[in-house]
Amino acid sequence: MRRPSILEWILIGFVLGIAAGAVIGPPVAVIKPLGTVFVRLLKMLVIPLIFSTLTVGVS
Numbered sequence: 001m002r003r004p005s006i007l008e009w010i011l012i013g014f015v016l017g018i019a020a021g022a023v024i025g026p027p028v029a030v031i032k033p034l035g036t037v038f039v040r041l042l043k044m045l046v047i048p049l050i051f052s053t054l055t056v057g058v059s
Helices: 006-024 026-058
Strands: none
Touching: 006 026
16 A cells, blocks of 8 residues: 555645634634743744745855
């Protein structure tokens, strides 16, 4: 039996995520602040990452 390709794994995760969101959607609002903090931390990484990439690329 062959292993699923990366596209198949992505589609499986997409379908499972939609199903999980439909089943337990509203109670997850309790952890929304954690999601907001996570997204803000990711945004904080973007500027230094771009700056360092440009610096290394120029030098």
